[in-house]
Amino acid sequence: DAGVTQSPTHLIKTRGQQVTLRCSPISGHKSVSWYQQVLGQGPQFIFQYYEKEERGRGNFPDRFSARQFPNYSSELNVNALLLGDSALYLCASSLEGTAYQETQYFGPGTRLLVL
Amino acid sequence: GENVEQHPSTLSVQEGDSAVIKCTYSDSASNYFPWYKQELGKRPQLIIDIRSNVGEKKDQRIAVTLNKTAKHFSLHITETQPEDSAVYFCAASRDMDSSYKLIFGSGTRLLVRP
Secondary structure (H helix, E strand, O other), X not given: OOOOEXXXXXXXXXXXXXXXXXXXXXXXXXXXXEEEEOXXXXXXXXXXXXXXXXXXXOOOOOOEEEEEOOOOOEEEEEOOOOHHHOEEEEEEEEOOOOHHHOOOEEOOOEEEEEO | OOOEEEEOOEEEEEOOOOEEEEEEEOOOOOOEEEEEEEOOOOOOEEEEEEEOOOOEXXXXXXXXXXXXXXXXXXXXXOOOOHHHOEXXXXXXXXXXXXXXXXXXXXXXXXXXXX
């Protein structure tokens, strides 16, 4: 049974460019969350999607956006990239997206470097 | 705002000794507390979690305790082994607003010396 998958694994962009990261949740999981992990820090919550609807948003600028598709996969888009956007972007999935009742599983991440 | 503080930032122990990592959370509505282990270049892996309806949970060499009154929770690893060396993150979440938003601590780098 496959876990959470993300693509690409690594990405190099220049300032001002746009990037799209992709995530496929565990089969049967309807909730996807996105986190940003800057080197040496804990992951920071960006978005949660459940059944194609945004359920939660962290303290990130409008340059960050996401969506979820009918097959529950998700994309994270970042526009007008800044050097500070360089980080590991993690996707996590859970069944219904309610923390108290279930476990969230992380994907391997996409490492983004902005030059 | 919501915040989770984690201590210590680094911890070095001799193989076979115990390791304890402590976290304090600010949101009194938090009710779910997972611990993740992250090895270099890899994804965070859930090692144990606890929900607010219990005060302690154990899984072999790993245990977590929760003190809701003091708003802190701790990870205990006994009989440490070199393969326990990694960065450990605590996190807290509440689902009163039906979202799965984990607030992470800043991490503890654990080194187990052979």
